[in-house]
Amino acid sequence: MKFFEGLSVPIKGLVATVEGKNYLPWPTGLALAGRPRHKMVSFTGSPWLKFFGGGVVAVESDGQLVYLPIMDAKFRAIPADLITARDVNDSQKRALAKTLAMCHGIGMSLYGGHGEDVEAFFGSLNVQPGCNLAAVMPPVEEKPGSNSEYVEWAVAYSAARIVHPDFRFEVLCSEVPDADTGVVQRLPYTRINNTYSVAVQVTYTDGAHQVEHVEWLPIMGVQMTKVKAGEKKLDHQALLSPTVTDWNRSIMRCLTRAIAETTGYGLAVYAQEDLEALHGNVEGSAYTRTAKRESAKAATRVQQGAQAPENRTARGSDAVERTNSAASQSAGNLAREAIEAIRRAGRDTEADNLKLMAWLGEPADKDIASLSEVQHQRILRVVAKQAEEVAQKVLAKLKETGKDKPADRQKLMQWLGEDPSADLATVPIPKLEKALKALDPTPVH
Known part of the structure; x- marks a missing residue:
């Protein structure tokens, strides 16, 4: 099933809730998608990969590999030495549900914050097949405790797949030596001194052009940082001891940024974020407000929309x-x-x-x-x-x-x-x- 078709498949009444989070059971998603071919990824003969004190599993379908941290029933990352075979299997099935959403569109509205209302999710994207993503301002969320805005990964990814059906991404690996044994492993991150960075490569066809882009992003979070007055907790700091959850969050952020840079969808939001960083996040500054407006206008001042392809299915x-x-x-x-x-x-x-x-x-x-x-x-x-x-x-x-x-x-x-x-x-x-x-x-x- 094509992503765009799967995105509109109704899931009302089929969604389950655990610990306040909605999800589409994997057997239901698999049936709705028409049982597409997929496989559980093996890491040198093991069904899970250990790093950052935890572990991840991965599922591949339609040429796309999707990772997911191994978590408990409350969606908390499980420490590596406590992971059981049951934990791995449960996480593989959760990863399958996410893969069905990302590869075939089934239940993507759950990841986009619209629950089982697939039509509301599609409408919020403001895109259709064949449109110019650079001319569309996506829906944004506000970061708690600040006036900064961001684009959800599910929103950016869905928009990219609707307009570019062959859009794919890959989490790049690098050779990382074990600090204790010296054994070199291929892991989905790169170490930079005592901090870490992830890389995501996106590829798709844009008209007659083949687009290929690699985006890097530090694994960031709240970190104690030295300031003039001593030490202070600051967000968006490179983490010294990240978890697999931090890693997963950075992967999705990296993917969202790569989509903005290559398609233009959400680029104005990053322009605002960059201005806030350059000018010390001084809200209310006339200069900052004006610069934000002009940056957003420049990023979205393109002819709106385009006709959908004639060969679209009924x-x-x-x-x-x-x-x-x-x-x-x-x-x-x-x-x-x-x-x-x-x-x-x-x-x-x-x-x-x-x-x-x-x-x-x-x-x-x-x-x-x-x-x-x-x-x-x-x-x-x-x-x-x-x-x-x-x-x-x-x-x-x-x-x-x-x-x-x-x-x-x-x-x-x-x-x-x-x-x-x-x-x-x-x-x-x-x-x-x-x-x-x-x-x-x-x-x-």
Whole structure:
């Protein structure tokens, strides 16, 4: 089964949940994919490969090899000396389920954060067969505790496979001597002094051209790092003692970056990330905001879309029509939510609209409803964040004045003309600011 066809296969009602995580049982995925040929990879006669204090298994199908760390029922990496034959076999079947998703599209929406709603996942990608990936801004996620955004690997990979059906990637290995025995092994990483790096090679056909690119990425995470004030925990540091989970995460990040560099899909997001690193991640800087907008505009200023190939299968065409309809309806709903959010934020004047378009890097006369789905999502996130911040100030002021009992909050909500049982964060921002002024007559900043 082709990836694009498999991506649209319904899985509603077939998904199981373990420890809060959704997954498609491997027998179900195998049946839905039409039982494609696959094989469990052997590492010099062993069904698993040991490194970084743990182990990995791998499955190959349709010319693509997919790794997965050996994990327990709670999806935690198992220490190498505790791994059993059952652990290896269970992990192989999980790896098979991931391979069916990555090679044949079955259940890919689970990895893309849309659960069993395959149409919503496809619609969120904003791509169709034959389109120009460099002209599309992908959906983004926000890194916890920061204003930085990133593209999920499942999103980038699915987009690449839809547009380039022959897209494949390979995790490159290097010869690594064992520190204790001196025995040289071929392992899927490279050691650089006391740190480590991974490499992923991507290949695909782009029109008449064969694309081949190798991308490198350090294995990174939170690390104690020396700073002027002493030592501090910092993220995005090269790890000295990574785990197989750190390794796996870096592989998928490396793959996502390789896709951005070769196809342009998500390149603007990396441009923003690079600017934040260069300018010390100073949020709110006029220079940084302007540079982000211009970088994103430059990366996406290409003619939108293209016609899908004429030889698309009837099933694929039907899938496109269904997903286009769902995407159109979803986009319309999202636009209405964004417009309502702006109104509730009290930022719906003409002057506010000019500021909004400048922030998004769009022409001043552009209509809010015609913005992209990604831009609507950004508006919703920012408004929700602002409402939460003001609501927290109101709660803090209620506590400070000894008026934080449930009855006091209900009276406040009634005074504001809102549902007494509603969450403060859902109250329009102007009303929240009115409440702050009433509780504390000092100017609100």
